[in-house]
Amino acid sequence: MQEIWVVAETYQGRLAPVTLELVGKARTLASGAGGKVTAVLLGSRVTELASELIACGADTVLVADHPELALYRTLPYARVLTDLIEARHPDVVLFGATSQGRDLAPRLAARLRTGLTADCLDLSFDKDGLLVQTKPSYGDNVMVDIVIPRHRPQMATVRPHVFPAPEKDAGREGRVEVVPVHLEQADLVARVREVIAEVEEASKLEEADVVVAGGRGMGSKENFNLLYQLARALGGVVGATRPPVDEGWIDAAYQIGQSGKTIAPKLYIACGISGAVQHTVGMEKAKVVVAINKDPSAPIFNLATYGIVGDVREVIPALIAALGAHK
C-alpha cells in the first residue's frame, strides 16, 4: 500500500494553495494505487486547519504544533519531519516547490539519504508502484522523467498551479493526530527577525485573473505606463519580464518567470515580450494568452492563443479604446 505524505505550508494562518493542490493530487494517486494520504501540518496554533486538509482528501493529518514552529525555519522543521518519517516510513513525501519547500526538502533528503526531484510538473505511479516524477530542465526546453528505485521515501517538490485545487468535501472523514515535538538547541540557531509583507499590489499578481505584462519591447518607462491604463481597463494587474525591472521601469516584486513569480491567470496579455524561457516558465499556465509584438517570429506567439503583430505604442491604445467601446 502506498503511503503518500504531503508537507503542508501555511501563511498567516491559512493553508497555501499548493498544499491543497498536492493533497488533491495525492488523493488521486492513492485512490489508483490503494494508498493512503497523510498531510503533515507544522506550525503554531494550526490544528484547526486539519479539517480543511481532510476535506481536500487527506485520510490522516499529523499536527506538530509548537511555538518555535510559528515561522518557517529550516532546522526545526527538518527535525520534526525527520522524526516522523523515520518512525513511520512513508513511501512518498511531497512538498510545494515554494521558497519553503525548496529550502526544506533537500535538507531533509540529505539527512534521510534519499532521492529528491525538484520542481515537478507531473507525478504518476508506474506498473511497479514507483513514483515517476516529471521535471523540466534547461529552462523548460527538456522534460525529464525521474524515479527513485531503491531509497525511501521518494521525495519531490511540485510547482504551484500545476494541479487543480480539489473540490472540498466538508463531510469527508479523517483522523487528526497531534504528534510530540522534540527540538534541540542546535535546531534553533537561526532566528527570523521579521517578515516584511510585500507591496500589496505585487502580491496580488499571483492571484490576479488578468495580468498585463510588459517586456523590453515596451521601449521606455513612459511607454511602460500604457500597461497600467490597459490593466485598469481590464481590472487586472501589471507584471513584467526581467529587462523592465533591470531598466527600473517597474519594481522587481512584479517580475514574472525564473527568479520571479509564477502565475496562472485567466487572461495574460504579453506586450513587447519576446518569450524567452526564463520568462515563460512563470506564465505558461495562463489560460488565454494574448501576444502583442512587432516581430511575427517572436517565440511568445508559439504560446499565445491570440496574437497581434504590431507596435505596442499603437496596439495598446487601440485595445483600450476597443474595450471602452464594448462597455
Added chain:
Amino acid sequence: MHIVVCIKQVPATLDVRVDPVTHNLIREGTESVINSFDENALEEALRLREKFGGTVSVISMGPPQVREALRKALAMGADAAYLLCDRALGGADTLATAYTLAQGIRRLAPFDLILCGRHAVDADTGQVGPELAERLNLPQVTMVKKLECDGKTIVAWRECEEGTAVWELPLPAVVTVDSKINTPRYPSPIGIVRSAKKPLTVWTAKDLDVDEDQIGLKGSPTRVLRLFSPQRTSHVEILPGEPEEATRALVAKLREQKVL
C-alpha cells in the same frame, strides 16, 4: 575570513532539444560558462573579503574542462581554486554531488561561510546548497537577495511567499544567493594576468577520502528514466489588420471565451 564558493559550469545556452529518435540532448554550441547565480555568490564573497580581509576559495566538481570556469573565477578575484575531478564521480545526482563537495570543503577547513548560487540554470534543482549544508552539519539560508555580515553572524533577506523574511544566523553557515543580491564584476585585465599564477588544485576521489558507495552514479538515489520534448503545439490565431480592427476582433474573441 575564509569564504568557500561552490560553482558549476553550465552550457552557455539553454537552447537544447531532445533528439526524437535517440532521445539524446542536442545542444546548440559547446560553449560553457559559470552558472550565473554562482557568479553572484562569488561576487558577494569578493565583497566580503574586501570588507573583512581573508581568502576566497572556489570549488567545483566536474570534468577537466571545468578548469576554464575556475580560471575565470580566479580572474574575477578568487584566491585559490579546487576541482574535484574523477571518472568515479560521474553520473552523480544532487545527493552524491553534495556529499563529494562536502568532502572537498572539509579539506579546506577552517572556513566561515560557504556561498552557492540559488540553483544551476541547466538542471534547475537548487538542492546542492541545502544538501551540502546538511552534510557539513551547518545552518543554511537559501535564495538570499541581500546579505549583511559582521564577521560572526549574518543577516539574510530571503524572498518568501508572504514577502521577505529576514533571518539571522551564526557563522559558519551555507548561504545560497539570488541574482538580486549584486551585479557580478567582469575580470579585469590585471585580474586575468594575475590569475595565471594562482593555484588551481585538482583532487581525485582518492584525495577526498570518500566512501565509494556515496559518490557518482552509485551514490545517487535518483535515476533518469527518459528525456522528452515538452508538448508545444502552437495554435495561435493572428488577428490581422490595422490596430483598431485587430483589437476590436480581439475584444470580441475574449468576450466569446468569457475571459472578459
